[in-house]
Amino acid sequence: MSKPTTVWLVDDDASIRWVLERALKTAGLDTTAFPAAEPAREALRYAQPDVMITDVRMTGESGLALLSHVRASHPDMPVIVMTAYTDLDSAVAAYQGGAFEYLPKPFDIDEAVALVRRAASGSSQTADAITPNPVMPELLGAAPAMQAVFRAIGRLSRSSLSVLITGESGTGKELVARALHQHSPRAGRPFIALNTAAFTRDLLESELYGHERGAYTGAERSRSGRFEQADGGTLFLDEIGDMPLELQTRLLRVLAEGEFYRVGGSVPVRVDVRVIAATHQDLDAQVAAGAFRADLLHRLNVIRIELPPLRQRREDIPTLLAHYLAAAARELNVEPKVLAPQARDRLVAAAWPGNVRQLVNACRRMTVTAPGREIGLEDLPPDLAGEPAPVQAGDPGWQQALKRWAEVAPANAESPLLNRALPEFERALITVALARSGGRRQDAARLLGWGRNTLTRKMRELGFDAAR
Numbered sequence: 001m002s003k004p005t006t007v008w009l010v011d012d013d014a015s016i017r018w019v020l021e022r023a024l025k026t027a028g029l030d031t032t033a034f035p036a037a038e039p040a041r042e043a044l045r046y047a048q049p050d051v052m053i054t055d056v057r058m059t060g061e062s063g064l065a066l067l068s069h070v071r072a073s074h075p076d077m078p079v080i081v082m083t084a085y086t087d088l089d090s091a092v093a094a095y096q097g098g099a100f101e102y103l104p105k106p107f108d109i110d111e112a113v114a115l116v117r118r119a120a121s122g123s124s125q126t127a128d129a130i131t132p133n134p135v136m137p138e139l140l141g142a143a144p145a146m147q148a149v150f151r152a153i154g155r156l157s158r159s160s161l162s163v164l165i166t167g168e169s170g171t172g173k174e175l176v177a178r179a180l181h182q183h184s185p186r187a188g189r190p191f192i193a194l195n196t197a198a199f200t201r202d203l204l205e206s207e208l209y210g211h212e213r214g215a216y217t218g219a220e221r222s223r224s225g226r227f228e229q230a231d232g233g234t235l236f237l238d239e240i241g242d243m244p245l246e247l248q249t250r251l252l253r254v255l256a257e258g259e260f261y262r263v264g265g266s267v268p269v270r271v272d273v274r275v276i277a278a279t280h281q282d283l284d285a286q287v288a289a290g291a292f293r294a295d296l297l298h299r300l301n302v303i304r305i306e307l308p309p310l311r312q313r314r315e316d317i318p319t320l321l322a323h324y325l326a327a328a329a330r331e332l333n334v335e336p337k338v339l340a341p342q343a344r345d346r347l348v349a350a351a352w353p354g355n356v357r358q359l360v361n362a363c364r365r366m367t368v369t370a371p372g373r374e375i376g377l378e379d380l381p382p383d384l385a386g387e388p389a390p391v392q393a394g395d396p397g398w399q400q401a402l403k404r405w406a407e408v409a410p411a412n413a414e415s416p417l418l419n420r421a422l423p424e425f426e427r428a429l430i431t432v433a434l435a436r437s438g439g440r441r442q443d444a445a446r447l448l449g450w451g452r453n454t455l456t457r458k459m460r461e462l463g464f465d466a467a468r
Contacts, residue, residue: 005120010040010054010066011082016105020053024116037061048074051119055104056083061397064097065421075161075167078119081461082107095154100430102154104147142314145306149176154306157183162255164300165278167307170357173278174238176305181234186274189233192226197242205247208361209254211263227260231271240300252296258462275300310359312353318349319358324363337367340376342435350384353443427462430455 007029011017019034024031032049034040038060040052052070056294067079079101087235095102100119103112153176156163165173165181172191181191198205210225226235237243243251254260259270277300283369310317319337329336339347353356362381370379377385406417429448437443445455 004028005051005117006030006032006049007116007120008027008040008043008049008052009033009064010037010052010058012036012055012058012060016055016392019109020112025114027113027342029113029116031434037063037066040066044070044073046079047396050115051078051080051100053080053082053116056081061295067097067099080115080119095151095157101149104142104144107322139172139179140323141313141316142319143308143316145308146316147395149305150306153179153183156180156303156396160184160186160274162274162300162302163276163278164283164304166283166304168309168355169277169280169307170354171307171454172354173307174236175279176307177236177276180276181236183275184234184274185303186233190230191236193236193238195224195238197239200396201244201247204243205250206236206263208247208251209260209262209269212265212267222262225262227271228269230273232273232339234274234276237277238274240277241279241283241286245291245293247361248296252293252299254300255296286289310355314348317346317352317359320359321347321363324360325367327360327366328364331364332367334367335373337370337373337375340374343377343380345373346377346380347384423462426458430459430462430464 005021005028007024009017009020009031010025011020011033012035014035017035021031021033032043034043036058037054037230040054041061054066056063063081063083070077070079075098079098080101080103081097082097082103082105084105096144101115103115108330163177163256165176167173170258177193178191194207196204206225207419208227210223210224210228213222251262254277258272260269261268281323283292283301287294287297305402312319322343325338326336347362362384365381366375366379370376402421406421430444433444433447434441441455445452448455450458
């Protein structure tokens with residue numbers, strides 16, 4: 001009979017230890033839990049698990065310090081790093097420190113067990129730790145789709161592979177491209193960005209490859225193009241889907257051969273450039289329509305990162321609003337503004353067709369125009385102050401959020417899960433019903449499917465303001 005897989009779990013949160021330990025043992029894994037990094041390090045002197053799971057931020061030594069120790073003393077042991085601080089810095093530091101995988105909290109229990117099994121069946125890809133470069137603070141998000149983006153950046157932090165970034169306008173494609181560059185071996189070299197849709201065909205060719213003196217009317221001196229400027233570094237080609245077909249052919253040759261001729265030139269120029277491209281268009285459909293070369297798409301699409309629209313990660317909107325309101329205050333040298341709860345809720349429910357770019361500009365506008373320190377409904381920009389956007393099929397479901405909460409909620413026989421969840425569920429629906437009815441309880445009760453007396457009783461039990 002084969003020896004069961006051994007898993008060590010290191011986390012100072014007793015509830016997380018309890019949930020994970022129970023799930024792993026139910027899956028037939030031999031699990032030992034530690035409340036801190038120090039006892040786990042001591043235990044490593046006498047034994048070695050097949051897989052280790054560690055939190056990042058704990059009382060005493062951090063999980064990343066423990067990871068560094070494991071990499072030095074047990075380089076073949078896979079370590080899964082988990083954290084509730086779901087930012088790009090944590091993801092990149094985990095991967096660059098040699099983690100097998102990065103697991104953001106809250107997590108799906110079945111996925112966590114599957115990840116442990118995958119770690120146990122393979123070997124972790126280790127390498128010497130690299131000090132992380134400064135992160136892009138504007139690249140924020142705890143939503144699962146953004147965590148997938150962070151993990152992709154972390155996995156690519158030691159490579160110079162071509163990347164295609166797709167997503168709607170305003171989702172932050174250039175921020176991701178800059179993060180990919182800053183967390184790559186080319187970080188000390190130039191990052192050059194070019195919006196290919198901003199130039200005519202002839203001007204775009206000159207922008208990319210430069211020109212020699214006299215190459216065309218007005219070319220009074222030689223000029224290097226963006227490829228030369230990015231030599232050794234990264235060239236970010238935004239809106240690549242708008243590039244004319246004849247220039248696509250030339251770009252493909254440059255990517256394949258690493259050399260080109262300036263416009264009007266006769267001497268080849270060799271460069272070493274990583275190309276990151278981005279588009280809001282469906283390039284597969286463009287290829288089918290004959291508007292984009294299939295071979296260029298294959299060359300660019302080595303790794304694809306899909307950025308979600310803001311409406312599909314609404315749980316990130318409060319964090320983004322707070323961050324960019326503070327940034328706008330620093331930019332304008334004024335006291336930071338804060339959102340009233342009703343204004344915040346309206347913004348969370350807004351359509352945001354311009355995505356994060358629209359949110360950034362809205363924060364600047366509200367910082368300038370709101371007369372007081374608190375931003376109320378009346379202070380919201382007109383395009384955001386209307387009725388909330390309808391829920392769409394792609395929006396993240398509240399059911400999934402509830403499921404994630406239940407999976408990591410502390411087990412407590414004196415306070416069952418339903419006793420904790422139902423009051424919050426009813427409180428949220430009552431709040432929405434009262435807001436939609438303008439505070440009229442009869443209409444709110446009808447909307448909820450209750451009688452007025454039931455609504456009044458529920459409001460009293462839940463601690464609503466009696467004068468409301």
